[in-house]
Amino acid sequence: MPNERLRAVMTSGGWTHADLGRVTGVDPKSVERWVNLGRVPRRATALKAAEVLGEDVHALWPALRQSRAAQKVSPELVAVYDQRADLPVSLFVDLLASARERVDVLVYAAVFLHEAYPKLNDLLRERAAAGCTVRIAVGDADSVNVRQRGMEEEFGHGIETRCRLALMHFRPLTAVQGIEVRTHGTTLYNSLYRADDQVLVNAHMWGVNAYRAPVWHLRRHGSGGMFDTYADSFSAVWATAEPVEE
Template identity: 80%
Template sequence: MQNERLRATMAAGGWTHSDLANATGVDPKSVERWVNLGRTPRRQTALKASEALGEDVHALWPALRQARAARAVSPELVALYDQRADLAVSAFTDLFAQAQERIDVLVYAAVFIHEAFPRLNDLLRERAAEGCAVRIAIGDADSENVQQRGREEQFGHGIESRCRLALLHYRPLLGVPGIELRTHGTTLYNSIYRADDQMLVNAHVWGVNAYAAPVWHLRRSGGGGMFDGYASSFESVWATATPAREA
């Protein structure tokens, strides 16, 4: 799995694999493996790299954090974004494209992905055809919780319309083997976009549209962590959701 925190830090500073290899005394192939395969270097090498990059070593390689030390940041946290608008839509679609076993989506609407990436349904079909289980839960436009959310955002009937539009976008996937589409009426505390052991979680802030709320990128690193907590919440909502029907 890619080390996106390391990749972003290197890109921001204009570092190439060769540059960082020279600064740390390793082979460029080693740096490539740190970035593209998520490999963790030896502690001393990691310290040299983090010093050269001007970044906290545990932010780049959470696995180096000693278990007995007090942790201010979860080892599962890959990156934290101030608001969803800071992420390119490719952050979501690339995540889905990498999935081998499962894709789970829990939202009210999230029509921004279809609008910016019209091939989303094709991508999901491709992943399903490769054996990936795809589950999508979108908001029931007639539910009280969805309508309440619209009132809180002072968005009028906008969110209800977006839920209906999301259903129209996803409806062509009904009947595709490996893909399930359901609607739910739960209070949505976070939107969840999962691909195997990685997840983008869009927090919801009262009165604020989701595009202006924070997003954290998680990577599962063991049982019982943040990742599993959000995965469990998806399962709870999914169990209460209603299978979508043909129009």
């Protein structure tokens, strides 16, 4: 499809294919294809052409706006799920089972894991025995932020009860070498389930129970990306958390 906007701008400015090709460093036949066939030049070339034509680059080539947006999708993003309830527990289990160096779990309660997979503690013991460092941070049932979360979800004292239940589930692991369990009282913006360079992030939304909130699966890609941001967040919470005694 011809690029009529580009044709009109060139015509009004007295630009020929050869003229625009010369100032942008491309063959005149390439410019002809931009106009007559609607071809989209490389971004750097398009920016130079738009500058000399005195026109907005996205007005001449709207597709460049779309491609820029697509490039903003993180290479670390593996998948996005509408809500945690859509994920089988096996996805969490398989992720944790894949760990070779590190398992980090940051939640308020997440008792759905033990309820759906009673052998979770056995799995974590196996990972620790294989050399993994396992860190589990659950919500302090007596903290202001946990109580506030219960009110926001209209869950009342249920969230506090579930935090105590989660601690009951995880407490036996405090005697296992390589595993540490702590309680935290931070505002929990996301629940994190990390295994080495992968993490499942369960978002928290005001007034919405975590099982109805989205989950994204990230895999680390270089340094300084989304994965590292969440890993650093875990470390910051962990530093404030209180160790659970046997």
